[in-house]
Amino acid sequence: METLTDPAVIDQMTPIPFRVRSVREELSHTFTLELEPPDGAFEFLPGQFTMVYAFGIGEVPISISSSASQTGTILQTIRRTGAVTHALGRLKSGDYVGIRGPYGTPWPMDDIEGRDLLIIGGGIGLAPLRPAVYHALENRDDYERVVILYGTRTPDDILFEKEQRSWGDRTDLSTLMTVDAADRGWNGAVGVVTRLIGRVGFDPANTTAMVCGPEIMMTVTAERLIEGHSMAPENIYVTMERNMKCAIGVCGHCQFGSKFICTDGAVFPFPEVAGLFDIKGV
Numbered sequence: 519m520e521t522l523t524d525p526a527v528i529d530q531m532t533p534i535p536f537r538v539r540s541v542r543e544e545l546s547h548t549f550t551l552e553l554e555p556p557d558g559a560f561e562f563l564p565g566q567f568t569m570v571y572a573f574g575i576g577e578v579p580i581s582i583s584s585s586a587s588q589t590g591t592i593l594q595t596i597r598r599t600g601a602v603t604h605a606l607g608r609l610k611s612g613d614y615v616g617i618r619g620p621y622g623t624p625w626p627m628d629d630i631e632g633r634d635l636l637i638i639g640g641g642i643g644l645a646p647l648r649p650a651v652y653h654a655l656e657n658r659d660d661y662e663r664v665v666i667l668y669g670t671r672t673p674d675d676i677l678f679e680k681e682q683r684s685w686g687d688r689t690d691l692s693t694l695m696t697v698d699a700a701d702r703g704w705n706g707a708v709g710v711v712t713r714l715i716g717r718v719g720f721d722p723a724n725t726t727a728m729v730c731g732p733e734i735m736m737t738v739t740a741e742r743l744i745e746g747h748s749m750a751p752e753n754i755y756v757t758m759e760r761n762m763k764c765a766i767g768v769c770g771h772c773q774f775g776s777k778f779i780c781t782d783g784a785v786f787p788f789p790e791v792a793g794l795f796d797i798k799g800v
């Protein structure tokens with residue numbers, strides 16, 4: 519069995535310096551890094567993540583939020599929570615971060631061609647879903663209906679708002695947005711994102727749902743799709759977020775029973791992880 523001190527493992531865990539091309543503030547606590555790979559291209563699949571190293575501070579898993587067809591730079595959208603993400607948020611254009619990956623399972627874009635696609639994001643959960651949206655739009659004929667539902671706390675917390683509104687102007691997809699609490703300037707929907715599900719047309723028997731957001735939101739959404747809309751649980755995909763160290767299935771840091779979140783996920787069919795959502799920390 520491999521350990522973290524094996525030379526081959528150390529080699530796999532050595533980050534590669536990526537240049538920061540730009541830093542864009544998205545929301546009050548959320549920013550997007552645009553990163554240039556040293557050899558000009560970085561291949562990944564929608565839904566995968568990288569380990570991002572703030573030199574001298576630490577390393578964290580972050581999903582890629584850009585299109586997998588644009589390999590010249592990658593975007594990573596990050597919420598400031600603790601030491602590492604705050605350090606990443608202080609980076610400037612021309613600085614460097616360490617990147618390794620891509621890691622993890624992708625959204626099942628190829629397996630679901632010909633089906634309706636229901637993409638449901640909560641808060642910053644839209645970031646890991648955005649590559650799936652781009653893939654569906656770039657390969658629009660491969661899917662039937664494409665529906666994007668988004669919920670967040672307040673109108674000030676809407677991630678990628680301008681882009682979401684541009685998706686709303688398209689005739690080849692349906693989008694709906696809601697906030698938990700509105701202010702006086704908001705004339706859109708108010709309430710949790712699950713309330714939007716009944717307002718859009720999709721064929722539950724021929725639909726695959728991809729859901730990303732806080733665990734409670736993913737659980738409630740999956741239950742609503744199963745109980746309220748008779749969707750088969752295996753057609754619902756969710757992501758698991760847990761603390762990670764190696765991200766290559768060696769350290770056991772992210773292990774849940776027989777599953778390693780880093781290599782068996784982080785994208786899972788709902789039935790594989792439904793029982794794990796309320797188990798805290800590893």
Ligand SMILES: Cc1cc2nc3c(=O)[nH]c(=O)nc-3n(C[C@H](O)[C@H](O)[C@H](O)COP(=O)(O)OP(=O)(O)OC[C@H]3O[C@@H](n4cnc5c(N)ncnc54)[C@H](O)[C@@H]3O)c2cc1C
Nearest residue numbers: 578579580581595596597599600601602603759760761784
């Ligand atoms: C596969 C995967 C993909 C992710 N993608 C993104 C992303 O696209 N954008 C983004 O902003 N974040 C993402 N995260 C979460 C991100 O890794 C954590 O926010 C980060 O590790 C926090 O590190 P820190 O040192 O800044 O904060 P810490 O000081 O480590 O933690 C600050 C707070 O965040 C909590 N926390 C720490 N790590 C995690 C975690 N992995 N999941 C949930 N809560 C955590 C802690 O309990 C604490 O409350 C992802 C996590 C995983 C596992």
Ligand code: FES
Nearest residue numbers: 763765769770780
């Ligand atoms: S992070 Fe080491 S096994 Fe998953």
